[in-house]
Amino acid sequence: METVISLVPAQPVAMPPGRVFGAYVAEARSECIRYMRAPSFILPMLLFSTVFYVMFGVLLNHGDASRYLLASYGAFGIIGPGLFGFGVSLASERDGGLLTLKRALPMPPGAYLLGKMSMAMIAATIVIMLLILIGIFLAHVSLTATQMLALIVTGALGVLPFCALGMLVGTLVKGQGAPGLLNLIYLPMAFLSGLWLPLSILPPVLQNTAKIWPSYHLNQLTLAAVGLNHEPIIGHVLVLAGFTVVFLFLATRRLRRYG
Amino acid sequence: MPNTNVPVARLASAVKRYGAITALDGAELVVKPGELLALLGPNGAGKSTAISLMLGLIRPDAGSVELFGQDPQKIEARRRIGVMLQSALLPPTLRVGELLRLTASYYPVPRPVQEAAELAGVADLLKRPYGKLSGGQQRRVQFALALCGRPELLFLDEPTVGMDIEARQKLWTAIRRLIAEGCAVVLTTHYLEEAEALADRVCVMAHGRVIHEGTVDELRARVSLKRIRCITITSIEKVSAWPDVVEARLEGERMHITTAEAEIVVRQLLDADTQLRELEVQRAGLAEAFTELTRDAEQTPTADQREAA
Known part of the structure; x- marks a missing residue:
């Protein structure tokens, strides 16, 4: 009996393109809702950079320093949702079996990653808008509409390389280990690329190595957005795109091999 | 179902190794449309590996795997299945209704949310966040997710673990309804009475092979x-x-x-x-038959048959 039955054509089950698109939207929507409802997850991402900015950009500094710090805490704030939004959730979903279930279900390819990406992009945009509001109303930084828009776009897109890095970390560790490892990357990287203290007051060794960190290049973009960097930015954009491709490649390869 | 001979899922001489461990060692398995096939066997017999292959989660090292005559890694094949895994931590802050709508969005012609919820007995839980449910309720929600896409083949991996007797009976009733609608089911279970109550055919696995296949009565008669x-x-x-x-x-x-x-x-x-x-x-009951079968297999393993973790 088994020999007869093997070559039967599959009965086609049509999935209209509209429904496939709907599945992507549903996945992104669920991903956003689930984290917006988890304050313990969302608040640290929103508060870390805004509290720092209130302390150092509003209370301790004025004028151009506040403008400069808006750019550097902006970069710091953008990185968080990428690293943590992706890394922590991927690590725990690999651990808890949700990723396995999603792979077994007919979820359209990439919907899982696109869903998390939209969540990180929205969170990064919210962080940047909060910082802009603090900058304008508390630190009295004057920003043109173009500058605000540039900063918001930098936030929404600048989070992507860090999504890819977070994803790579999420494929390397499982479950509870992820937040620790991510902080070990996040905080030193922020310091070494001049997001906390200006590079000019750091030792020359660190000044020279700052360029190896993706956060340095993001910071150059946020500085350009607020009008403090007049050099061409295309180089930094390309470096960030390169980081994204490499991290994404390594992460998807690991994910395919080890699940 | 147009042709009852067309298998909905099939393993042919499937081999899967994890390092030195051979989890599946030439397993043969055919799931026919509309039948309930119970996959039984001690831990490490290869049941989970067999299921993972049919779901396209892993690829065989040798042999072939088909789902509706296609590679299970093809999404077109998986649009015809529903899945309930042994353990899956679903997002705790999403409500039951939201989880159902999300899962239904993956399928071409899903059931209405209300219908899926009623079938699985979770209609009263639609507004509740998943994380606030009891273990048994969460299992029922996972069952609702498995059936919401109107699947032709349902994989249920240990579905009634953690359920009380009443919940288990309800789930059995729901499974029988799905089978009556023409849905095939692959069920793994540790409860032999569950296989006895539901299964058309029983497949006993040991050491990565199928050592017995037949009706429940045939299995009993083996003893x-x-x-x-x-x-x-x-x-x-x-x-x-x-x-x-x-x-x-x-x-x-x-x-x-x-x-x-x-x-x-x-x-x-x-x-x-x-x-x-x-x-x-x-x-003697299924339990004795099962024990005797697997004990026989235990006593005569060939050199290359090693038990998988």
């Missing part, structure tokens, strides 16, 4: 042993010494005897004690 129970004054030592008695023990005043020759032993019992009361003779 020649019968059970005799009675209340008698004949001593247990004397009965144990009879040549046809495999085992004899006392439970309270009642004697339990296992034998392949029930007629001979019953005659001996009646001869020895004319006052003997409450005589019962039964064919």
Whole structure:
């Protein structure tokens, strides 16, 4: 009996393109809702950079320093949702079996990653808008509409390389280990690329190595957005795109091999 | 179903190794449309590996795997299945209704949310966040997710673990309804009564192979042993010494005897004690059959058959 039955054509089950698109939207929507409802997850991402900015950009500094710090805490704030939004959730979903279930279900390819990406992009945009509001109303930084828009776009897109890095970390560790490892990357990287203290007051060794960190290049973009960097930015954009491709490649390869 | 011979899922000489461990060693398995196939076997027999192959989660090292005649890694094939895994931590802050709508969005013609929820007995939980549900309720929600896409084949991996008797009965009823609609089911379970209650066919696995395949009755018939129970004054030592008695023990005043020759032993019992009361003779259950089958497999493993973790 088994020999007869093997070559039967599959009965086609049509999935209209509209429904496939709907599945992507549903996945992104669920991903956003689930984290917006988890304050313990969302608040640290929103508060870390805004509290720092209130302390150092509003209370301790004025004028151009506040403008400069808006750019550097902006970069710091953008990185968080990428690293943590992706890394922590991927690590725990690999651990808890949700990723396995999603792979077994007919979820359209990439919907899982696109869903998390939209969540990180929205969170990064919210962080940047909060910082802009603090900058304008508390630190009295004057920003043109173009500058605000540039900063918001930098936030929404600048989070992507860090999504890819977070994803790579999420494929390397499982479950509870992820937040620790991510902080070990996040905080030193922020310091070494001049997001906390200006590079000019750091030792020359660190000044020279700052360029190896993706956060340095993001910071150059946020500085350009607020009008403090007049050099061409295309180089930094390309470096960030390169980081994204490499991290994404390594992460998807690991994910395919080890699940 | 147009043709009852078309398999909905099939493993042909499937081999899967994890390092030095051979989890599946040439497993043959065919799931026919509309049937419930119970996959039984001790831990490490290869059940989970077989399921993972049919779901396209892993690829075989040798042999072939088909889902509706296609590679299971093809999304078109998986749009016709529903899945309930042994453990999956779903997002705790999403409500049951939201989880159902999300899962339904993956399928071409899903059931309405209300219908899926009613089938699985979670209609009253739609507004509740998943994380606030009890373990049994969460399992029922996972079952609702498995059936919401109107699948032609449903994979249920240990579905009733953590359920009380009433919830288990309800799930069985729901499974029977799906089968009546023409849905095929692959069920793995540790509860033999579950296989007995639901399965058309039973597939027993050991050491990465299918060692028995057939109906529940055929599996029972594989075992020649019968059970005799009675209340008698004949001593247990004397009965144990009879040549046809495999085992004899006392439970309270009642004697339990296992034998392949029930007629001979019953005659001996009646001869020895004319006052003997409450005589019962039964064919051994699925549990005995299962134990005997897997014990046989245990005693004769070939060199390359190693148990998988």
